[in-house]
Amino acid sequence: xxxxxxxxxxxxxxxxxxAAFIVTTAAQVPQGVQDxxxxxxxxxxxxxxxxNLKVLPRELTGEQVHHLMEQWTASLGTHCNSCHAEDxxxxxxxxxxxxxxxxxxxxxxxxxxTMFTMTEEINTKYVASIDNSGVPVTCGTCHRGxxxxxxxxxxxxxxxxxPQVQSPSSDSSTSHEENANR
Ligand code: HEC
Ligand code: HEC
Numbered sequence: 001x002x003x004x005x006x007x008x009x010x011x012x013x014x015x016x017x018x019a020a021f022i023v024t025t026a027a028q029v030p031q032g033v034q035d036x037x038x039x040x041x042x043x044x045x046x047x048x049x050x051x052n053l054k055v056l057p058r059e060l061t062g063e064q065v066h067h068l069m070e071q072w073t074a075s076l077g078t079h080c081n082s083c084h085a086e087d088x089x090x091x092x093x094x095x096x097x098x099x100x101x102x103x104x105x106x107x108x109x110x111x112x113x114t115m116f117t118m119t120e121e122i123n124t125k126y127v128a129s130i131d132n133s134g135v136p137v138t139c140g141t142c143h144r145g146x147x148x149x150x151x152x153x154x155x156x157x158x159x160x161x162x163p164q165v166q167s168p169s170s171d172s173s174t175s176h177e178e179n180a181n182r
Contacts, residue, residue: 052102055113055120072112075140078147083109115139 047062056065073080080099087100104110123136142149 050102052104055116072139075138075145076143076147077145082106082147083112 047066049062050056050060050065053060053065056068060068069080073082076082080101083106084099084101085103085105086097087103088097090098090100092098119137119139127133127136144150
């Protein structure tokens, strides 16, 4: 008797919890609806079909290209106008020129094409040849949110018994770099 009573009460408790959850969820719905009406969603954006793809697959839709561009922009920690030139004859609603995405006048766009081709080649020619490799190289692998990838600096070697031994060599490499930059 006792075990079955225990079961029933557990089931009842579970049911109550579920009911409480439903009530809570239901109570939240009107609030969500209110948020939407007081904050209308932005106009759905349209993405025109690309007209000047030279390295990306030509069959990509405007939306797919846009999505990729947002990834590149984030991976490089930059903005669309790093690679895309302003169109002075096409002024946007904010009074500033819109970007002409198809134009090739910015040299950085050409660099990005080279970078894309390089990345594709790294993946298809080399990474793909490694057994079970599921980690393709992307723009972010090297750029990590910076337009110019930052040099990798190794952490100071904790096993080094005397740090003084290391400082002269690192000092000289710094001054060497400074000289090279002048
Ligand atoms: C790092 C450089 C770079 C950045 C940043 C960048 N783009 Fe691009 N974008 C390119 C390159 C290169 C192409 C051409 C690809 C090709 O030739 O296949 C291109 C092509 C495009 C196209 C297609 C144009 C056409 O008609 O052929 C659109 C649209 C576009 N970019 C939008 C954007 C938007 C929006 C952003 C910002 C969110 C952006 N891009 C940021 C490099 C960049
Ligand atoms: C294997 C590493 C690596 C990958 C992957 C990579 N890049 Fe680069 N990228 C570099 C290095 C290194 C430089 C700096 C070259 C220099 O300035 O001497 C660079 C420079 C650039 C520049 C020029 C920046 C400037 O200030 O002139 C752009 C734009 C760029 N990369 C875009 C891309 C895009 C877009 C991708 C992905 C499609 C990509 N890169 C993938 C290593 C990489």
